[in-house]
Amino acid sequence: MNEQDFLAGYDPSAYPATAITVDVVALTIREGALHLLLIRRGQPPYQGHWALPGGFVxxxxxxxxxARRExxxxxxxxxDRLRRVHLEQLASYGAPDRDPRMRIVSVAHLAFAPDLPDPVADSDADEAGWLPVTALPSRQLAFDHARIVDDGxxxxxxxxxxxxxxxxxxxxEFTIAELRGVYETVWGHxxxxxxxxxxxxSVPGFVESTGGSTERGGARGGPRARLYRSGDARLLHPALLRPAREETVR
Amino acid sequence: MNEQDFLAGYDPSAYPATAITVDVVALTIREGALHLLLIRRGQPPYQGHWALPGGFVxxxxxxxxxARRExxxxxxxxxDRLRRVHLEQLASYGAPDRDPRMRIVSVAHLAFAPDLPDPVADSDADEAGWLPVTALPSRQLAFDHARIVDDGxxxxxxxxxxxxxxxxxxxxEFTIAELRGVYETVWGHxxxxxxxxxxxxSVPGFVESTGGSTERGGARGGPRARLYRSGDARLLHPALLRPAREETVR
DNA sequence: TTGAGAATTACTCGATCTGAGAACAACTTA
DNA sequence: TAAGTTGTTCTCAGATCGAGTAATTCTCAA
Known part of the structure; x- marks a missing residue:
């Protein structure tokens, strides 16, 4: 049997039904706090619970x-605004009973976004919004999304x-202090x-100067800060050190 | 409509047929070289090509x-031998045309194993073996497995x-020199x-002494080396530095 | 049996990086 | 104008790293 004959006789429905979804852990920083994009589900299962944005591929x-479409x-x-968002694959979650409907494997993604406007209500009239990750309603997250958020x-x-x-x-364009604010917010230190x-x-390629400065000093005083933009490095070498790193590995 | 009614009326076959596979990038070190477990496919598609071990979930x-079953x-x-193998999820691959049969998303895993015996031929009479990763037949790997191996x-x-x-x-139990050999082999430096x-x-929890030593010196001379076993750290802090790190990020 | 070579382990030294603090100027609000 | 805040630079002690040296112990081959 050659390869073409094989493919012609191949029956996909002979395999048990499974489905693939993509879910997105989208993070942004608002008012100095890390926020996560969540949807309140308008339909079962987990109706009324908060869930990660996502859907079938x-x-x-x-x-x-x-993931980018979702x-x-x-x-x-x-x-352009969407193109500026960093998106990468996080991990896949496929416990047999993670969705009561059928076998669904979710390929979770992680997104970093600059401060974005509040989401508009979905066609399903689902509520959606950016919620601060501190004081998340962990128990109220649908499916295994609390675990996915932790991993993200x-x-x-x-x-x-x-x-x-x-x-x-x-x-x-940003100042070094704004960049430091991102690290302090995400690391919590x-x-x-x-x-x-x-x-x-000192890290080559991390940031490059624009030559400009902010128009005003900080809200509570201080001199004008110089402005920088992202450099061309894809990796930081040597890396920054996170203080008091916890003993956790995924 | 409550949640039970919803689930009762749910029809999985309404969704397009997709399938989930797991593939494993299994690495081991033999005779000072990094080896990869590969299967020569006995059936289409890609009959006769080398492929990663794997299959439907x-x-x-x-x-x-x-992944562990495969x-x-x-x-x-x-x-016990299988339990000593480290296995972690690597990434998922889901390009629509990556498999000619149907839409298949593969959840790739990465395995680190001590030197293992040669695999036995499969029931499908597929050839299988540990191949050195240098001089891999990249062009001959089935599907997108060359990419998966690179990522692994x-x-x-x-x-x-x-x-x-x-x-x-x-x-x-191992000596520091054997451990160094692993790093040199994997890093290629x-x-x-x-x-x-x-x-x-000096890194806390990396290794702990067993108190013992090797029976003999090295094959070409040198004193007996002290023996160590794995410590209880899950992360190394501070981390080891890889020399001449390339500018690549996945 | 002996000598050459190799490997384990320890030690030294200069260069670099880090954490902590201080200093100064530029800017804000009151 | 005074007081307080912040961006930026500098200093200094301690830790870490790369490179080299050295003592010791072992294997192999002459």
């Missing part, structure tokens, strides 16, 4: 494409150590301003 | 369970930096013996 789309649908974002947060904390992705939470400044400028 | 099993089936391993190798190199998983390539020794013993 279309037959013709890649996993990353599906993110766009929920945030109403498009074009740990991945985010870790990625800030050795990649320049912290800049993805900010606009195209205050950082030494002087040492952070020295470190960021 | 059973309806009642978890993704990690499926690994056991191909290596003929069981019990980079993950392995990276994991050796900040976790004690290098010990998983060795038996329960010779390491400074004295500095490596100092570093391994």
């Amino acid at each position: 279309q037959p013709d789309e890649d996993l990353a494409t599906g 993110l766009a649908e929920e945030t109403g974002l498009g074009g 947060l740990e991945r985010a904390r870790s990625k800030l150590e050795y990649t320049p992705l912290a800049t993805r939470f900010l606009g195209p 205050p950082l030494h301003a002087g040492n952070f400044h020295r470190k960021v400028l | 059973q309806p009642d099993e978890d993704l990690a369970t499926g 690994l056991a089936e191909e290596t003929g391993l069981g019990g 190798l980079e993950r392995a190199r990276s994991k050796l930096e900040y976790t004690p998983l290098a010990t998983r390539f060795l038996g329960p 010779p390491l400074h013996a004295g500095n490596f020794h100092r570093k391994v013993l």
Whole structure:
């Protein structure tokens, strides 16, 4: 039997029904706090619970494409704003009983976004919004989404150590203090301003100067700060050190 | 409509047929070279090509369970030997056209194993064996498995930096020189013996002394070496530094 | 039996990096 | 104008790293 004959006689429905979804752990920083995009489900299962934005993968789309589409649908974002969002695959979750409907494997993704507008209500009239990750209603998250969020947060904390992705939470131009704010928010630790400044400028390719400065000083005083944009490094070497790293590994 | 009614009326076959497979990038070290477990496919598609061990996930099993089962089936391993193998999820691959049969999403896993016996031929009479990763027949790997192997190798190199998983390539007791050999093999760089020794013993929880020594010196001379076993740390802090790290990020 | 070579382990030294603190100037609000 | 805040630079002690040296112990081969 050659390969073409084999494919012609192949019957996909002979295999048990499974489905693939993509879910997105979308993070942003609002008013100095880490926020997560959540949807309140309007339909069973888990009706009324908060859940990660996501849905079934279309037959013709890649996993990353599906995740970006779901993110766009929920945030109403498009074009350049959407393109600035960092999106990466997080992990897949496939416990047999994680969804009561059928066997569903979810390929979770992680997104870093600059401060985005509030999402608009979905066609299903689902409520949607950015919720602070502290004081999340863990018990109220649908499916195994609490676990996925935990994994996403740990991945985010870790990625800030050795990649320049912290800049993805900010606009195209930013100050070193704003960048430090991202690290402090995601890591949950205050950082030494002087040492952070020295470190960021000494790592090759992390940031590059725009030559400009802010129009005003800080809200409570201080001089105008110089402006920087993202450099061309994809990895930080040497990496930043996260203080008091916990003993956890996924 | 309550949740039970909803589930009763739910029709899984309404969704397009997709399938989930698990594939395993299983690595081991033989004669100082990194080896990868590969299967030569006995059936279309890609008949005659080398491929990663893997297969469809059973309806009642978890993704990690499926990966371990596939690994056991191909290596003929069981019990304690299998339990010593480190297995972690790598990433999922779901390009729409990656498999000519149907939409198949593969959840790839990564395994670190001590030197294992040669695999026995499968029931499908597929050939199987450990192949050195240098001089892999990249063009001859089935599906997108060359890409998966690349991702797995980079993950392995990276994991050796900040976790004690290098010990998983060795038996329960090992010398510092054997451990250094794992790093040199996976990273592809010779390491400074004295500095490596100092570093391994200074990182808390990496290794602990057994009190014993090897029976003989090295094959070409040298004193007997002290024996160590794996410590209880899950993360190495501070991490080991990989020399000449490339500018790549997944 | 002996000598050459190799490997384990320990030690040294200079360069670099880190954490902590201080200093100064520029800016805010009151 | 005074008081307080912040961006930026500098200093300094301690830790870490890369590279080299050395003592010792063993294997192999002459």
